[in-house]
Amino acid sequence: MGFRGRKSRTQRKHFVQSRENNWKSSNENGGSDEQQQNAATTDNNSSNNNRENSNPTWQRFATQNLAFDEYYKEQEIVPPEEWNTFIDCLRSPLPAAFRINSSSQCYLEILSKLENDFMKSLQEEGTDGSEVEAIRPLPWYPENLAWQSNFSRQQLRKNQILGRFHEFLKLQNEIGNITRQEAVSMVPPLFLDVRPDDFVLDMCAAPGSKTFQLLEMIHHSAEPGSLPGGMVLANDADVQRCNLLIHQTKRMSTANLIVTNHEAQHFPSCHLNRSYAKGSEPPEAKELDIDQLLFDRVLCDVPCSGDGTLRKAPDIWRRWNAGMGNGLHGLQIQIAMRGMSLLKVGGRMVYSTCSMNPIENEAVVAEILRRCGGSVELIDVSSELPQLVRRPGLKKWKVKDKGMWLTSYKEVSNSRRAAVVPGMFPPGKAFVDAPEHDDDASRSQLPDNGSNSNSQNGIAVVQDPATQTTILNEEASTLPLERCMRIVPHDQNTGAFFIAVFHKLSPLPVIQKRPFDQPGKTSTGNFQAQSFTEVKDINTDEVEQVDSVGNQLSEVTTDNDDDDDDILENGKDEAPLDTDPSKMVNEKRTEQIEPPSDGRSGLESVRGERKLQMQGKWRGIDPVIFYQEEAVVGQIKAFYGIKESFPFKGHLIVRNSDINHVKRVYYVSKSVKEVLELNILAGQQLKIAAVGLKMFERQKSKDAGAFRITSEGLPLMLPHITKQILYASPVDFKHVLQHKSLKFGDFEDAKFRENASKLQFGCCVVVLNKDKTLSEPQVDASTIAIGCWRGRNSITVMVTELDIQELLERMLMYMEENTDTFLLENKPLTAEADKIVKADEAELNILKNNETNHR
């Protein structure tokens, strides 16, 4: 219906400025030479760096960092003969890319406009006769839904056709019909192979480009008026970035999304209280299809050093150092392992980074495989997306610490063993200290069968008498790291990315801390499988923390998908998450709600005391409350004639603990409903920042139906409502959009006038009747409709300027073949009609003003 929920959005200038890609010389970049020098060098102790610092040439360009060059040459990230091409490409600006939202109702029209209009006109106008394609679909993206443009922003503003294209992109992006996203960032969700019924966890989701893509996949084949069986749970640890995520995903208008704010490595398990499992389940628990929150698909797009995005964020050149990757390695493993434990057996997990560093990539993948002890396999996806040029994962790499190159853990000095862990080294090089020759401790690494090798993952643990170290002597061939994918910039003119795809074959082995792991000390980074008992929930507190990592995050976390234009203010109708840490309850204190002693069922009890519990649980976060006011729901159903077949019970939620003053009611899909119910029964472990599709908004007018259907809720509701609908001819529809308010008499169609006067006062829906011969057209994917207000003598539209602009644009796209009737001159309103319309508008404004409170 093309009117997904959108507020007028103000760009966050300060945010944008800090992320702008300024292709400047070092002098223009600001900051003293000394600052730049410090930023560009990594390992102050290193003799290499002393040499670099004394070499003035490195300062000449902001897009150069000798430590970077040295590091990646040594890692043989590309063959030596390709180095110059690789580095030149990294120094050139990145072409803009965008994706068409495949679940948008007009995605085919947008595709056709790009293929048949812009592709040709831009080629003629924009490229000055050059061979380079102005815009082109990315060959590896299914159905031509992703595009790359070779224009810079300056070029886009240069002439009229480019300007028209730019405006088109901006509008469609704001509406949610397209998303600007770096080409390589689109890859990980494609390898996740998401199906509409899947439960998908996006562990580090902000600002949400990939979440949006995952939602598209879930919604792709949903019929109008119906919802897919799956859902996406998008999580991010950073509160402010969570707000960006909420804003970004709002463009999708989905009832199948939950946004949470947790550290991914401590993401709650959300399973039913043990005492319920002993047979005392409340009826609600028995009704639940799920008793633990597990996922069919997990996306682990972890925080990383982000050097794959140098083309888009050249400031990274100055900041880059080898320590960034080393510092993140531990956290990346923790997040990935948590993801793996939340993945269903048979499910798929994608691990990805926008970093080129093997310490953040292959080393993490190798460690996941070691820890999972054969219950997980790295999938060979070489036959998937064959047109995507990628390179196999590295089998060998080195670790650089404090300017020193280390080829095996043996070379790590005692003082550096907290920071440099065995898991950072390639297979066969992860020498682990024998703790004081503690035989029991080394045995604790062995599988239960007592053998000294784990045939499932090919790891042999042997004692090296010369060094008194235990060697994890993996055959390189047993960890098929070549199945990882590395996308390098010069292969297809993109950024760089790393992707690994896992398949969970069986429950994870129980993971225990080895006795000789000191608390707070990352002595080994390795855990070995002890037994293969099913793990319901791995307590992530067992996984050691790398203290330094957290401190580095704010600097090195780079998401890089968020184009400047996508960084927007929060919508005004939902409170942003509270960023004051003092108001946050420690998320690790996720107590379970004990079964009630008064005989009431768990959910009943939770509902009865919801005000107290929900407000106390996650301070700074609005509670999620099932809305069960039957009288109000009945009134809504009666007013709009909503068909009984439309599921309401348990699908409506509010975010206000004062049920009597509810302003907005949200709709959730069956899948989300189940997760919310499970979460309540499991003690509200999820810190839910946003959930549900805003469906109804309360009106003050007594005689106008209690709630109006929102623009974003209308596409879902429309096929199910039987009252308060008007069908307008193209001319009338366009007319009312342009004037925003029209007196009944000014509608061209007599039938419309008659029907309008028969409606109840208040909210109504005006549907574009493309085929004027039908009085009640079939509602389908192409239906254009708009929420309006039926006043005493007029119809007034109740949507934003942006919605109107989009609808007019869509009508133009649809009606190109009927331009004779459609593009009639606007009828000027008569003075008398104008007066009547103004009176109705005033009435409407009073109503709107009454509703400006947050809720």
Ligand SMILES: C[S@@+](CC[C@H](N)C(=O)[O-])C[C@H]1O[C@@H](n2cnc3c(N)ncnc32)[C@H](O)[C@@H]1O
């Ligand atoms: C590479 S970005 C994710 C980009 C995102 N997947 C997208 O496509 O838009 C990494 C994200 O991880 C978040 N993050 C950092 N540490 C985290 C943690 N411990 N748990 C969860 N998220 C974390 C950051 O706030 C950042 O938004």
